[in-house]
Amino acid sequence: xxxxxxxxxxxxxxxxxxxxxxxxxxxxxxxxxxxxxxxxxxxxxxxxxxxxxxxxxxxxxxxxxxxxxxxxxxxxxxxxxxxxxxxxxxxxxxxxxxxxxxxxxxxxxxxxxxxxxxxxxxxxxxxxxxxxxxxxxxxxxxxxxxxxxxxxxxxxxxxxxxxxxxxxxxxxxxxxxxxxxxxxxxxxxxxxxxxxxxxxxxxxxxxxxxxxxxxxxxxxxxxxxxxxxxxxxxxxxxxxxxxxxxxxxxxxxxxxxxxxxxxxxxxxxxxxxxxxxxxxxxxxxxxxxxxxxxxxxxxxxxxxxxxxxxxxxxxxxxxxxxxxxxxxxxx
Numbered sequence: 001x002x003x004x005x006x007x008x009x010x011x012x013x014x015x016x017x018x019x020x021x022x023x024x025x026x027x028x029x030x031x032x033x034x035x036x037x038x039x040x041x042x043x044x045x046x047x048x049x050x051x052x053x054x055x056x057x058x059x060x061x062x063x064x065x066x067x068x069x070x071x072x073x074x075x076x077x078x079x080x081x082x083x084x085x086x087x088x089x090x091x092x093x094x095x096x097x098x099x100x101x102x103x104x105x106x107x108x109x110x111x112x113x114x115x116x117x118x119x120x121x122x123x124x125x126x127x128x129x130x131x132x133x134x135x136x137x138x139x140x141x142x143x144x145x146x147x148x149x150x151x152x153x154x155x156x157x158x159x160x161x162x163x164x165x166x167x168x169x170x171x172x173x174x175x176x177x178x179x180x181x182x183x184x185x186x187x188x189x190x191x192x193x194x195x196x197x198x199x200x201x202x203x204x205x206x207x208x209x210x211x212x213x214x215x216x217x218x219x220x221x222x223x224x225x226x227x228x229x230x231x232x233x234x235x236x237x238x239x240x241x242x243x244x245x246x247x248x249x250x251x252x253x254x255x256x257x258x259x260x261x262x263x264x265x266x267x268x269x270x271x272x273x274x275x276x277x278x279x280x281x282x283x284x285x286x287x288x289x290x291x292x293x294x295x296x297x298x299x300x301x302x303x304x305x306x307x308x309x310x311x312x313x314x315x316x317x318x319x320x321x322x323x324x325x326x327x328x329x330x331x
Contacts, residue, residue, distance in 0.1 A: 004049070004295045007277050009080075009201045010174035012153035014122055016080045018270050019291055020052030021045050022205060022281030026067055027060025033283060035067055042071040044285055046078055049292055054177075054205075054279045056084040056127055057112055058096065069117035076118060082203075082279075083112050084127035084157065084177075086138075095324040100130030102141035109145050124151040125177055128158060128328045135163055136170040143171030155203070158329040160187075161194035173200045178330070180204035180276075182250065182265050182307065183213060183234070183243070183316045187330045196275065207269050207278040209234065209316075213247050214262040220244065233318030242317035249310040259297045262287075266294035268307045 006015040026038035042053065055064045065083060072079070085108035088097040105126075112121060124145065126138055135156070145151040153174035156167050167173055176195055180188035180202065192202055208214050210229060217223070222240060229235045234243055247261065254264040266278055280291045299307070319326050 006051075007201070007274055009123065009153060009203075009277070010155075011172055011199050012123075012174035014080050014153050014174060016052040016277055017049060017295070018277045019050070019266060019295060020054055020080070020082075020277065020279040021050050021288065022054045022279040023064055023068065024054075024056070024059045025281050025283050027064040035070075038067055038283065039071040041283060041285060041288065042068070043075070045288055046075045048289070050288070051078060052080040052082060052277070052279065054082040054203075055116075056087070056125075057108060057115075058084070058087040058127060061089065062111075062115055065112055065115035069115055072117070080122045081116065081118065082123040082125065083116065083121055084125040085109065085112065086127040086130065096128075098128045098130040098132075098328065100126060100133035100135070100138035102137055105138060105141035105145070109150055113150060120150060120152060122152045123155060123174060124153075125155045125157050125175075129156065129163060129331050131331065135159075135167045139167045139170040139173075146171070155200075158331065159191065160330045161191055163331065164191060164194050164200065165198070168198050168200060173198075175201040175203045175277075177203040177205055177279075179206045179320055180269065181207050181209045181213060182268055182311045183209035183246065184320050186313050189313070191330070192273070196273075200275075202273075202276045204269055204276060204278045205281075207280050208262050208265055209243075209247075212243055213250055213265045215251060215260060217244060218247060218251055218261075231322060233322060234316060234320070236318060239318035246311045246315055250307070253303075253307055253310060257297065257299070257303065259293070260290055262290055263294040263297050264299075264307065266291060267297035267299055268304060270294070271299050271304055 007018050008015045026033050088099050142154040155173050155175040157177045223235045251261045254261045
């Protein structure tokens with residue numbers, strides 16, 4: 001595989017190839033997962049140019065980090081190891097709760113280090129912002145982890161511009177991780193404006209619209225009944241047909257460019273600025289190869305304008321999460 005230029009993460013010493021690997025699906029979030037197959041894929045990813053792995057203590061409630069801890073071994077130093085804290089199981093079985101108290105930050109870090117079988121986390125994110133705790137207190141505690149050498153750099157997820165500014169004032173953020181794709185970009189662009197003033201990188205999750213912008217669903221009238229994406233409004237009922245029409249436009253441009261829709265979408269995203277990196281998730285080698293292939297797609301200014309016009313900002317039908325989940329984003 002050709003060697004691709006790395007991108008710096010904010011003002012930190014960390015840098016990564018602009019396409020990393022989101023590991024959430026290894027913990028049964030999108031259907032059954034097999035630990036041995038996941039470890040094999042992680043090894044394959046690292047051996048084929050992926051140098052950033054994104055986990056969270058919430059993915060499988062510890063399972064995902066333990067899996068990475070088992071998988072990394074001698075490959076640990078080859079990657080930027082990313083994990084997150086802050087989401088808490090709801091005892092009532094409802095949507096997750098959030099805890100941003102400083103003592104919780106420290107406890108979570110210790111637990112994650114143990115599960116990941118490492119002595120330092122490269123990039124540590126607050127997974128969701130806790131409205132009950134001033135962001136400066138949470139980030140202040142995260143800054144202490146940096147001073148203690150347990151964490152190399154920090155970030156927050158799903159912050160709005162005001163929250164990002166406050167957090168960065170408490171301790172410099174290397175990155176903010178939020179959803180960003182051709183399909184959902186208004187909030188991302190709003191946050192990005194503030195981040196660029198402060199020199200913070202954007203780590204885009206769901207860069208393929210949770211698979212909606214890939215060739216996986218093209219031509220389908222309805223979502224297959226057993227598809228685990230069904231809980232997302234963008235896949236529900238008439239929203240699916242509306243969004244598939246947008247995905248079809250993307251696929252047409254991709255065909256002209258001689259690449260796949262996924263590659264076109266990642267290349268478009270990375271062309272929005274060299275302060276943007278992506279962490280698409282997959283369980284399959286061929287999808288991983290496809291995503292990495294986006295780094296070889298070059299788009300002209302005309303191409304970029306045409307792609308942006310094919311799926312104008314705000315064109316997607318359905319919110320990014322079900323109603324409960326929307327309360328925790330861009331706050």
